[in-house]
Amino acid sequence: MRRWLAPLLLLGSCAQGPDRTEIHLQRFFGDCSAEYGRSLDIGGAEGECGIVTTLLNRFRAENPDIELKINIVAWPGYAQLAAQMAANEPPDLVTMHQGLITDYQTRGLLQPLDGVLAQAGLQPADFTAAGQRGVVKDGRVYGLPWDTVGGLFHVNTRLFEQAGLMEGGRPVLPRSADELLAHARRFKAATGKPYLVQSSVNDPATHTRNLYTYLLAQEAVIFPDARHVRLRTPEAKRVLELFRTLEREGLTTTNQDNPAAIASFLGGEGGVFPTGTWMIGPFDAEAKTPGRPLYGAYAVFPYPRLFGREASFVDGHSWVMPRRERTPEQEAAIARLLRFMAERNFDWSRTGHLPAVQAVVDDPRFRALPHRADIAPLASNGRLLPPYVQRQGAIEGLIGEEVASAVAGTKSVDRALADAERRVNELLASTL
Amino acid sequence: MRTARWQGLAYVAPFLILYAALLIFPLLMGMGLSFYRADLFGAKVWTGLGNYGRLLSDPVFLHALRNTFKLVLLIVPTLTALTLALAVALNRRTRGAAVLRGVFFSSSVLSVTIVTLIWRFVLTPDAGLFAEVAQALGREPLPWLSHPDLTIPALALTTIWWSIGLPMMLFLAGLQQIPSDMYEAAALDRSSRWTTFRRITLPQLRRTLLLVVMLQTAAQLQLFGQAQLLTAGGPSGASRPVVLFIFEVAFVRWELGYALAAAEILFTLVLLATLAQYWAARPREDAR
Numbered sequence: 001m002r003r004w005l006a007p008l009l010l011l012g013s014c015a016q017g018p019d020r021t022e023i024h025l026q027r028f029f030g031d032c033s034a035e036y037g038r039s040l041d042i043g044g045a046e047g048e049c050g051i052v053t054t055l056l057n058r059f060r061a062e063n064p065d066i067e068l069k070i071n072i073v074a075w076p077g078y079a080q081l082a083a084q085m086a087a088n089e090p091p092d093l094v095t096m097h098q099g100l101i102t103d104y105q106t107r108g109l110l111q112p113l114d115g116v117l118a119q120a121g122l123q124p125a126d127f128t129a130a131g132q133r134g135v136v137k138d139g140r141v142y143g144l145p146w147d148t149v150g151g152l153f154h155v156n157t158r159l160f161e162q163a164g165l166m167e168g169g170r171p172v173l174p175r176s177a178d179e180l181l182a183h184a185r186r187f188k189a190a191t192g193k194p195y196l197v198q199s200s201v202n203d204p205a206t207h208t209r210n211l212y213t214y215l216l217a218q219e220a221v222i223f224p225d226a227r228h229v230r231l232r233t234p235e236a237k238r239v240l241e242l243f244r245t246l247e248r249e250g251l252t253t254t255n256q257d258n259p260a261a262i263a264s265f266l267g268g269e270g271g272v273f274p275t276g277t278w279m280i281g282p283f284d285a286e287a288k289t290p291g292r293p294l295y296g297a298y299a300v301f302p303y304p305r306l307f308g309r310e311a312s313f314v315d316g317h318s319w320v321m322p323r324r325e326r327t328p329e330q331e332a333a334i335a336r337l338l339r340f341m342a343e344r345n346f347d348w349s350r351t352g353h354l355p356a357v358q359a360v361v362d363d364p365r366f367r368a369l370p371h372r373a374d375i376a377p378l379a380s381n382g383r384l385l386p387p388y389v390q391r392q393g394a395i396e397g398l399i400g401e402e403v404a405s406a407v408a409g410t411k412s413v414d415r416a417l418a419d420a421e422r423r424v425n426e427l428l429a430s431t432l
Numbered sequence: 433m434r435t436a437r438w439q440g441l442a443y444v445a446p447f448l449i450l451y452a453a454l455l456i457f458p459l460l461m462g463m464g465l466s467f468y469r470a471d472l473f474g475a476k477v478w479t480g481l482g483n484y485g486r487l488l489s490d491p492v493f494l495h496a497l498r499n500t501f502k503l504v505l506l507i508v509p510t511l512t513a514l515t516l517a518l519a520v521a522l523n524r525r526t527r528g529a530a531v532l533r534g535v536f537f538s539s540s541v542l543s544v545t546i547v548t549l550i551w552r553f554v555l556t557p558d559a560g561l562f563a564e565v566a567q568a569l570g571r572e573p574l575p576w577l578s579h580p581d582l583t584i585p586a587l588a589l590t591t592i593w594w595s596i597g598l599p600m601m602l603f604l605a606g607l608q609q610i611p612s613d614m615y616e617a618a619a620l621d622r623s624s625r626w627t628t629f630r631r632i633t634l635p636q637l638r639r640t641l642l643l644v645v646m647l648q649t650a651a652q653l654q655l656f657g658q659a660q661l662l663t664a665g666g667p668s669g670a671s672r673p674v675v676l677f678i679f680e681v682a683f684v685r686w687e688l689g690y691a692l693a694a695a696e697i698l699f700t701l702v703l704l705a706t707l708a709q710y711w712a713a714r715p716r717e718d719a720r
Contacts, residue, residue, distance in 0.1 A: 078683075078684070079679070079683035079684055082472050082683050082686060083472075083683060085472070085473065086472040086473055107471075107473055107475075109473065200578075201577065201578040201666065201667065202663065202664040202666055254575075254578075255557050255575035255577075255578040255579070256558070256578075257577075257578075260556065260557075260558045263558065264558075391685070391686075393684070394684050394685045394686070397680070397684060401666065401668050401669060402668070404666070404667055404668055405667070405668035408667060408668070410580055410667065410668055410670075411668070419491075423492070426486075427685055427687075430469060430687055430690065431471075431686075432469065432470075432471050432475040432476070432477065
């Protein structure tokens with residue numbers, strides 16, 4: 001029966017009728033149509049791309065009166081969105097990082113969602129505190145929060161065992177910068193491999209996340225006001241010098257972009273891969289596949305406390321509605337889609353991201369997912385940048401580029417921090 | 433007479449209208465906006481020459497400008513010499529030459545996405561073709577896409593491979609215009625191959641050569657896709673050309689006025705390069 005159900009539902013979704021309401025959705029998370037293009041089995045989908053593709057397939061199948069047109073953009077797609085908005089041709093719903101909502105909201109480019117969410121039977125109190133902080137601006141809701149994302153230490157426990165860095169079956173993570181270096185040297189001596197696997201090429205987000213996380217841990221004020229960043233500080237220097245030392249001493253992989261770093265970690269070429277929540281699903285799947293280098297050897301934790309207090313820089317994904325003319329029918333269709341997505345927030349949380357719907361956080365099914373107890377502190381330690389900081393995406397690119405120079409040694413740490421501060425301040429000063 | 437003139441104008445009017453609407457008007461609008469601090473969404477504040485002054489003291493823009501010149505200097509002479517040599521070698525009526533002409537031209541039909549994908553497989557230091565060869569020879573693979581000294585040569589290599597087709601075809605067309613009796617006379621005089629090439633082929637190809645150099649200089653000053661997709665301008669701006677700078681400033685940083693000022697500087701450079709090459713060619717043309 002199930003064999004026939006999927007094609008029938010798809011067929012139903014393809015039926016053209018005069019009363020179909022058309023809405024345009026634009027998303028990132030990649031294109032995996034070859035694998036999931038026809039899939040309706042949400043529970044069987046894996047990874048961000050697989051799950052979001054299957055969710056949208058299912059929505060189409062269950063709502064034949066709505067013609068959902070989907071445009072998949074290359075990560076992160078904001079240049080394309082900005083061009084669409086400038087041309088007054090934005091889509092109806094877009095995936096957006098919560099840190100970027102202010103940029104669009106302050107320019108009147110986003111439509112408040114209070115009414116649409118009410119129509120969908122949702123209210124801000126349904127979302128987690130982090131989710132609410134991410135989407136509520138000036139007292140109005142500008143997005144459906146979908147998750148909280150942050151950086152994690154993904155650990156190869158087999159290599160940690162070899163390096164004598166396991167205790168009671170759990171990896172021993174460093175508790176200071178000096179201890180991190182000591183562990184990394186010991187790890188390399190024991191395994192011959194670098195302690196860290198890092199995506200350091202064309203990945204400004206990783207460099208910026210590392211810097212923000214360890215600045216927040218030191219209680220540093222990164223953005224004293226809306227027009228200034230403060231990076232020429234002993235706290236920032238301390239963080240960059242640590243990563244520079246790791247690179248100089250060969251304690252990290254080098255010259256790897258994100259796909260290469262992922263391949264390295266999967267191949268057992270290093271001990272710790274500091275990357276995001278979104279890799280829990282794929283890494284856990286590898287850890288359950290016999291014969292793979294990561295088989296039975298995977299654990300994951302929030303970034304360890306190397307300085308000051310425990311803290312993590314976090315952000316989140318959300319669905320926002322660009323401002324444009326719409327019929328009441330289109331708004332109703334969007335409300336149905338948002339309700340559908342919120343109701344399936346548990347399925348999305350299987351990616352590794354923390355849910356944005358409070359009921360899912362409290363759901364025993366979520367807590368039973370692998371590694372969720374280990375990463376739970378991310379929910380309480382996670383911190384966003386202050387809401388008055390605009391242009392967070394562009395700033396991430398500028399800071400990431402300069403941090404990469406310092407870590408690679410093409411610029412001194414002082415010079416890189418000064419350049420990053422100057423470039424960000426120029427950007428903020430020119431913001432209209 | 434007057435009617436004929438109006439008829440002529442009517443023939444070219446559709447093109448002129450489209451050309452003005454799609455090229456001249458945006459060009460003038462861009463020039464105007466370059467004097468404003470403007471964002472993508474219509475907000476703007478008059479700043480006069482402020483954007484230009486800021487650009488000339490912006491180390492990132494100046495770095496991008498240097499990168500662009502390096503790319504032009506690496507690509508244009510190499511590409512011109514290589515395609516001229518290929519055209520001379522393949523300018524014969526054999527099946528093998530025809531096949532090879534097709535093979536060398538084939539890369540030109542690929543989109544920049546495919547080209548960069550192919551070259552990523554070649555250049556990536558983990559499992560790329562160059563890395564495999566280096567390891568087979570017992571050497572460390574070179575980080576072509578992440579070392580500040582190697583990214584520009586990597587972009588140049590990719591661009592040369594991609595761009596070989598059109599200049600080669602232009603040279604082949606030029607070679608086929610050279611009267612065969614000139615070569616016959618040279619053969620009677622027992623002229624060597626090199627002398628024939630230097631005294632007959634090269635002077636006869638002078639206009640084609642100029643065209644190729646001019647087209648390639650203008651094209652490489654606007655190099656963008658390869659840099660964006662292969663290196664994203666990195667590491668730390670080491671391979672960021674001016675057009676990528678303009679793209680980032682306009683669409684990532686939303687500083688439209690500033691990006692347009694950079695675009696105007698690039699436009700001036702392309703114009704100057706083109707005019708300089710015309711000027712360099714003119715005296716000899718007049719002398720003939």
